[in-house]
Amino acid sequence: MKIRIEIRYLPNVEDPEAMSIKRNLDLIGYSGIENVSSYRVYEFETSLNKEDSLKELNEISEKILTNPVIQEYKIEEISD
DSSP, X not given: OEEEEEEEXXXXXXXXXXXXXXXXXXXTTOTTOOOOOOOEEEEEEOSSXXXXXXXXXXXXXXXXXXXXXXXXXXXXXXXX
């Protein structure tokens, strides 16, 4: 089973990487770009059943991959 986890900053939390990209785009003349957001994406391949995979990856997301104070995550199953 393959599962993708997307991690992003919560609404109203500054995204330093995206802010830097936006600032640089403005500096080099791409003034039509209004907003930039960054996401981290992880793909996991598990040998567990769906329920156990989701349980384990939720735990991994909360304990290792994110800072729950400023980030959120979304888990989705992906096809091979």
